Amino acid sequence: xxxxxxxxxxxxxxxxxxxxxxxxxxxxxxxxxxxxxxxxxxxxxxxxxxxxxxxxxxxxxxxxxxxxxxxxxxxxxxxxxxxxxxxxxxxxxxxxxxxxxxxxxxxxxxxxxxxxxxxxxxxxxxxxxxxxxxxxxxxxxxxxxxxxxxxxxxxxxxxxxxxxxxxxxxxxxxxxxxxxxxxxxxxxxxxxxxxxxxxxxxxxxxxxxxxxxxxxxxxxxxxxxxxxxxxxxxxxxxxxxxxxxxxxxxxxxxxxxxxxxxxxxxxxxxxxxxxxxxxxxxxxxxxxxxxxxxxxxxxxxxxxxxxxxxxxxxxxxxxxxxxxxxxxxxxxxxxxxxxxxxxxxxxxxxxxxxxxxxxxxxxxxxxxxxxxxxxxxxxxxxxxxxxxxxxxxxxxxxxxxxxxxxxxxxxxxxxxxxxxxxxxxxxxxxxxxxxxxxxxxxxxxxxxxxxxxxxxxxxxxxxxxxxxxxxxxxxxxxxxxxxxxxxxxxxxxxxxxxx
Amino acid sequence: xxxxxxxxxxxxxxxxxxxxxxxxxxxxxxxxxxxxxxxxxxxxxxxxxxxxxxxxxxxxxxxxxxxxxxxxxxxxxxxxxxxxxxxxxxxxxxxxxxxxxxxxxxxxxxxxxxxxxxxxxxxxxxxxxxxxxxxxxxxxxxxxxxxxxxxxxxxxxxxxxxxxxxxxxxxxxxxxxxxxxxxxxxxxxxxxxxxxxxxxxxxxxxxxxxxxxxxxxxxxxxxxxxxxxxxxxxxxxxxxxxxxxxxxxxxxxxxxxxxxxxxxxxxxxxxxxxxxxxxxxxxxxxxxxxxxxxxxxxxxxxxxxxxxxxxxxxxxxxxxxxxxxxxxxxxxxxxxxxxxxxxxxxxxxxxxxxxxxxxxxxxxxxxxxxxxxxxxxxxxxxxxxxxxxxxxxxxxxxxxxxxxxxxxxxxxxxxxxxxxxxxxxxxxxxxxxxxxxxxxxxxxxxxxxxxxxxxxxxxxxxxxxxxxxxxxxxxxxxxxxxxxxxxxxxxxxxxxxxx
Numbered sequence: 001x002x003x004x005x006x007x008x009x010x011x012x013x014x015x016x017x018x019x020x021x022x023x024x025x026x027x028x029x030x031x032x033x034x035x036x037x038x039x040x041x042x043x044x045x046x047x048x049x050x051x052x053x054x055x056x057x058x059x060x061x062x063x064x065x066x067x068x069x070x071x072x073x074x075x076x077x078x079x080x081x082x083x084x085x086x087x088x089x090x091x092x093x094x095x096x097x098x099x100x101x102x103x104x105x106x107x108x109x110x111x112x113x114x115x116x117x118x119x120x121x122x123x124x125x126x127x128x129x130x131x132x133x134x135x136x137x138x139x140x141x142x143x144x145x146x147x148x149x150x151x152x153x154x155x156x157x158x159x160x161x162x163x164x165x166x167x168x169x170x171x172x173x174x175x176x177x178x179x180x181x182x183x184x185x186x187x188x189x190x191x192x193x194x195x196x197x198x199x200x201x202x203x204x205x206x207x208x209x210x211x212x213x214x215x216x217x218x219x220x221x222x223x224x225x226x227x228x229x230x231x232x233x234x235x236x237x238x239x240x241x242x243x244x245x246x247x248x249x250x251x252x253x254x255x256x257x258x259x260x261x262x263x264x265x266x267x268x269x270x271x272x273x274x275x276x277x278x279x280x281x282x283x284x285x286x287x288x289x290x291x292x293x294x295x296x297x298x299x300x301x302x303x304x305x306x307x308x309x310x311x312x313x314x315x316x317x318x319x320x321x322x323x324x325x326x327x328x329x330x331x332x333x334x335x336x337x338x339x340x341x342x343x344x345x346x347x348x349x350x351x352x353x354x355x356x357x358x359x360x361x362x363x364x365x366x367x368x369x370x371x372x373x374x375x376x377x378x379x380x381x382x383x384x385x386x387x388x389x390x391x392x393x394x395x396x397x398x399x400x401x402x403x404x405x406x407x408x409x410x411x412x413x414x415x416x417x418x419x420x421x422x423x424x425x426x427x428x429x430x431x432x433x434x435x436x437x438x439x440x441x442x443x444x445x446x447x448x449x450x451x452x453x454x455x456x457x458x459x460x461x462x463x464x465x466x467x468x469x470x471x472x473x474x475x476x477x478x479x480x481x482x483x484x485x486x487x488x489x490x491x492x493x494x495x496x497x498x499x
Numbered sequence: 500x501x502x503x504x505x506x507x508x509x510x511x512x513x514x515x516x517x518x519x520x521x522x523x524x525x526x527x528x529x530x531x532x533x534x535x536x537x538x539x540x541x542x543x544x545x546x547x548x549x550x551x552x553x554x555x556x557x558x559x560x561x562x563x564x565x566x567x568x569x570x571x572x573x574x575x576x577x578x579x580x581x582x583x584x585x586x587x588x589x590x591x592x593x594x595x596x597x598x599x600x601x602x603x604x605x606x607x608x609x610x611x612x613x614x615x616x617x618x619x620x621x622x623x624x625x626x627x628x629x630x631x632x633x634x635x636x637x638x639x640x641x642x643x644x645x646x647x648x649x650x651x652x653x654x655x656x657x658x659x660x661x662x663x664x665x666x667x668x669x670x671x672x673x674x675x676x677x678x679x680x681x682x683x684x685x686x687x688x689x690x691x692x693x694x695x696x697x698x699x700x701x702x703x704x705x706x707x708x709x710x711x712x713x714x715x716x717x718x719x720x721x722x723x724x725x726x727x728x729x730x731x732x733x734x735x736x737x738x739x740x741x742x743x744x745x746x747x748x749x750x751x752x753x754x755x756x757x758x759x760x761x762x763x764x765x766x767x768x769x770x771x772x773x774x775x776x777x778x779x780x781x782x783x784x785x786x787x788x789x790x791x792x793x794x795x796x797x798x799x800x801x802x803x804x805x806x807x808x809x810x811x812x813x814x815x816x817x818x819x820x821x822x823x824x825x826x827x828x829x830x831x832x833x834x835x836x837x838x839x840x841x842x843x844x845x846x847x848x849x850x851x852x853x854x855x856x857x858x859x860x861x862x863x864x865x866x867x868x869x870x871x872x873x874x875x876x877x878x879x880x881x882x883x884x885x886x887x888x889x890x891x892x893x894x895x896x897x898x899x900x901x902x903x904x905x906x907x908x909x910x911x912x913x914x915x916x917x918x919x920x921x922x923x924x925x926x927x928x929x930x931x932x933x934x935x936x937x938x939x940x941x942x943x944x945x946x947x948x949x950x951x952x953x954x955x956x957x958x959x960x961x962x963x964x965x966x967x968x969x970x971x972x973x974x975x976x977x978x979x980x981x982x983x984x985x986x987x988x989x990x991x992x993x994x995x996x997x998x
Binding site: 013016021023027035038040042221222224226228240242 | 720739
């Protein structure tokens, strides 16, 4: 076997072990009986360790470097050249972190997750504090081990947004913030739309069927995927031919399941759209969390909360939920699903204020990582930031600094990708509007193939071959930019809120 | 770490990889989207290969022999001594089969399964013949590699019934046959009970709920297990704390789901009952297929088709299916679920004639394995055996020699375990009746804990610590014996059919 084929065989084995872990995690969130938690945690730990050992093994390094030499003459954008580039990068990162640090982080985050779960309902930041301090300490050690040029934050961000720098994020966020804060203030001063029509009774099975019918129209392939229930919606990928989503259903609040389904289908269609030639290479996945989130947000918001979308689907929705919506005019419903209101909880935030929650977390993470803020002072800093940015002060830490699970997992550098996703969604949507002509008209007639194929050809099919910046450059001719999202928000919500 | 702890750590890793394979297989049969088959087959192949490599690695052999030396002084029935005994045995077998033969068998059986699936609906034995010849040839090579004293069949049987010999099976089967054939002839001559009451409409959800309520009463632990739908019922085990069953539902035939659920729950309670101290050792499983089948058959037949059981459950079943069963007296229903009729298809056979199907397969397998029957002559031999044994001639090979999938998987030596299970169920049931006194009265009042605990203490908790013969000796004071089953059949069906 040639060296590159040997590399592909090893990458295939790795992909299979990781797929098994993903199936076990999916099952844990969907069907696993309650008493199986400890056994499942052990199984996942073993598979994770085996995959890591296979990847950092000396034999792997030898095969990788022989393969790199063998295909050194390939065109720079070929699958071969890109597989070598991405895997070499992953491999270098994986070998830089000492095994002891990996184990310490695994243990500290397991304990921190448990402490967080106990501390949050009691609003007991002090109970969580020592765990967060330990996780932060180890996370900084990880950043040092990985190395960086400008800021330790770069090393952490790189796990979720390869090649992106904290300074780049800070610059874009600053531009965004300057313009966004007055928009939110303007909205807060306007009349709030009534969303009572969303808070009636909606049969769970009918909600499920309606959501699945919409994503079937979008192009989610049910031959290569499925939707199940879980406590928290997510999407996961066991193969290009097996991409699954989950959602939860609230019979007394229509948006939970519906927009959850559209959001996760956006993630899933990205992974269903990866070129089959990249299957089992480690490149058959989203290239960054920001690009991933752009796909979910685009289908959820730019499409799913647009007036054109509801002109198409609202009559059917009214027929399905005649009792709840039969007498509610389209405009009232459209305004309800686009209600904007500054609030304390990120996961419940609307499309416009959501980014402010993210910016607060980014700002605090930067201070924690660079040492200008101590963990002990975090609740105070959190509350001050919320007051300054959203005009609200959390009544307790449960609704403040303890609301997100991320830091207990050691996920520093993750939050900004949510806003990057929103911004990139708007950049891509502006481009696709210009490329396709009457996209709005297509959505109004339920014709999603042109949009989906545009995304597939330019984003999905490449998997991890190109970074977020490379994809933006290839697709829009420029880099990350907050302006398209601000234009989108001004146009849509300016109309709705009259500013 | 001591050597024995090192061994347990390695066995734990192996158990986790095998559990992952089991989850992937379970998902394949329950929820996996149709397009994911090829990717899943690849994932299962990789995990199977990794587990095999981990087990036959030189380091494993070194750890195993050091551990064996370390605990050499342990009492012979201690967990330590038994773990060493069972794992050493497994390890010797695994290392005896050359890697090339493992790979050839995997490939040949994959092709044979496909050929079988195509040949059966067309009743095309000739299309399947070359595949079966190849699988048999490789299976015989496997028997030679494993080694045997009396017959190559012993080496194959050993995978499913450790330590049992073909001569022992042949002897018990001969005794059984002599007495069973006239019983079946007697039944065939009697009036056939009418089972029309089972062939009405039974709502699927109500069937599901009823079956789950019964196995909850039995003691199936839903905190450490669950039931899902699949095309073919099965039970599987990811951990002592995660044992799952599946069934199928036929809305026009009540027994399919109900007895399927009771049967699989019997398998599952066995694995839920293994001592937690054996978790992740490779001994936390059934000790043989015969013992496993004894547990499923005991709950399905000795309990679930008894008059006492239906005296307890029939009023509730009538309330659930008022339209179908409201006017059907208990006696008519009881006779219907115990209808006996010689037939062509094993999986549809009743409790009494089932063993004749198994004996035919054992007889033919023995001839194939010892070379006295050629694959080409198999259909003719099959049909002759059915005529001689059950008085029926299959109209085609689909309903004859092509009906079972087993041989395409290379599962020679597997069939006898079905009958061993029936016989052992009767042996255990006779013993438990004598130990517990009024077992019939307990079943009549829905009190299953004494029976379940008796089985747990004597069979379930030991996992693979003792062989089938050892368990029978410890529990009944004797070895495998057809007499208790024959007594059970004569008493129950003698009453029903008046002989």
